[in-house]
Amino acid sequence: MVCYGAVIGCTLLGGQCMKAIYLLSEPNGSTKLYQFVIIFGFLMLILAQIPSFHSLRHINLISLILCLAYSACATAGSLYIGNSSKGPKKDYSLKGGTESRMFGMFNAIAIIATTYGNGIIPEIQATIAPPVKGEMFKGLCLLLSNFVDDEKPLVPKWLILMTNIFTILQLSAVGVVYLQPTNEVLERTFADPNSKEFSAHNVIPRVVSRSLSVVIATTIAAMLPFYGDINSVIGAFGFMPLDFILPVVFFNFTFKPSKRSPIFWLNITIAVVFSALGVIAAVAAVRQISLDG
Numbered sequence: 001m002v003c004y005g006a007v008i009g010c011t012l013l014g015g016q017c018m019k020a021i022y023l024l025s026e027p028n029g030s031t032k033l034y035q036f037v038i039i040f041g042f043l044m045l046i047l048a049q050i051p052s053f054h055s056l057r058h059i060n061l062i063s064l065i066l067c068l069a070y071s072a073c074a075t076a077g078s079l080y081i082g083n084s085s086k087g088p089k090k091d092y093s094l095k096g097g098t099e100s101r102m103f104g105m106f107n108a109i110a111i112i113a114t115t116y117g118n119g120i121i122p123e124i125q126a127t128i129a130p131p132v133k134g135e136m137f138k139g140l141c142l143l144l145s146n147f148v149d150d151e152k153p154l155v156p157k158w159l160i161l162m163t164n165i166f167t168i169l170q171l172s173a174v175g176v177v178y179l180q181p182t183n184e185v186l187e188r189t190f191a192d193p194n195s196k197e198f199s200a201h202n203v204i205p206r207v208v209s210r211s212l213s214v215v216i217a218t219t220i221a222a223m224l225p226f227y228g229d230i231n232s233v234i235g236a237f238g239f240m241p242l243d244f245i246l247p248v249v250f251f252n253f254t255f256k257p258s259k260r261s262p263i264f265w266l267n268i269t270i271a272v273v274f275s276a277l278g279v280i281a282a283v284a285a286v287r288q289i290s291l292d293g
Contacts, residue, residue, distance in 0.1 A: 010175035041218030110235035
């Protein structure tokens with residue numbers, strides 16, 4: 001479920017990047033965001049047919065290169081804006097009342113959990129989905145750069161174009177990686193393990209199940225065009241338990257440290273604190289979606 005939520009987030013962000021490119025040439029264009037989400041969904045539909053997790057190793061390499069490329073573009077654009085007079089007026093004040101700031105803080109924590117905790121999913125999947133050959137790249141990240149203020153570019157258009165193209169390609173690779181756990185579950189149910197990989201008994205269920213997964217993810221992404229809000233929901237319900245709660249609980253169950261040892265109570269403390277934090281973050285995430293809706 002966490003992985004599938006990441007696929008939805010990638011699809012939505014890919015559509016937003018496509019729309020950003022479109023607005024560079026057509027500032028007053030009437031094409032809606034959901035239409036670009038659908039276009040990105042078609043790209044995902046094609047890439048999703050890659051047969052196995054091991055087949056993605058070359059895409060992972062390209063993904064790493066693209067990640068470095070658009071991160072460099074984002075850094076260069078930020079430095080350019082910071083050293084020019086085109087940048088908007090600096091305002092570091094926090095908006096809203098005490099309640100909004102408090103919920104916003106927990107909402108941000110959930111987003112951070114998604115952004116920096118998502119690398120654990122490919123690592124887990126790489127250890128359970130055969131065949132496993134070589135190591136997974138562990139540095140998957142999502143970045144949304146905004147170099148436009150009041151519909152006016154703050155950096156050269158070619159830099160915005162290049163950054164968004166790199167991001168679109170990167171997101172397509174990341175989305176396919178996160179789609180693999182869903183593919184594994186569906187194919188274990190509908191495919192025939194005794195048949196060859198490219199036999200009709202495996203190809204037909206694979207194409208149908210993967211296509212259906214991408215169509216559903218694209219539909220949800222088009223219905224909920226709030227990338228930050230989706231990130232916070234995934235972080236609160238998925239990545240915070242997966243990254244901070246389950247590991248320490250499983251450690252105590254597996255290695256059974258003495259209840260008098262510091263490591264036992266440290267793990268219990270971490271589990272309790274992040275469980276409470278996850279519940280509050282989940283409430284904050286749902287609240288933010290209702291406000292933005």
